[in-house]
Amino acid sequence: MSRVRFDALLQEVGPRLVHFGTHRYPISPSQRLAVTLRLLATGDSHQTVAISFRLGKSTVNSIFKETAAAIWNSLHNVVLKFPTKEDWQRIAREFWSYWNFPVCLGAIDGKHVVVPSPANSDPRALPGTDTIVPPVFVGDEAFPLKPNLMRPFPGSNLDHEHKIYTYRLSRARRIAENAFGILSARWRIFRRPID
Incomplete structure (x- = not known):
């Protein structure tokens, strides 16, 4: 991550990472962010990261939890907003247009994640037919x-x-494999089980 991107991320989440308390030497928001990004990027254990930052393992554990929550709370509405009805319709059109797979809302792979069905997802007719699915x-x-x-x-x-x-479904599904491949290449924490 470049220094410019780090600083931009710090500007977004930094105010949520300021700690006022009785600590003689509080850990700065920039160090908290650096610890969390190191854990995500390398997939190293909390113990290894604790040693490299000269912190205790329990300190790294709490820093990671607090900073991950701060990142989520600061950015989830921008980077991972829940799709609207119009977004779901656009996604279905794009799957049909790009991959010739009709009435599809997405592709999943890799990490098994429970995904609730979108609220009020209306069944639709398959293209060129009256068959509702x-x-x-x-x-x-x-x-x-x-x-x-x-x-x-x-x-x-x-x-x-x-x-x-099977060919069309596999073509449409590959985008999830590609996305997880890029994600795990950048953030090595996804290459191992996450507790």
């Missing part, structure tokens, strides 16, 4: 087949229609 997410073979979660057909001995479906 609920909006879906697409995933790989590791996910269960559900009314709102589609996965490829198993096996390799598929008829033509099933092969086309």
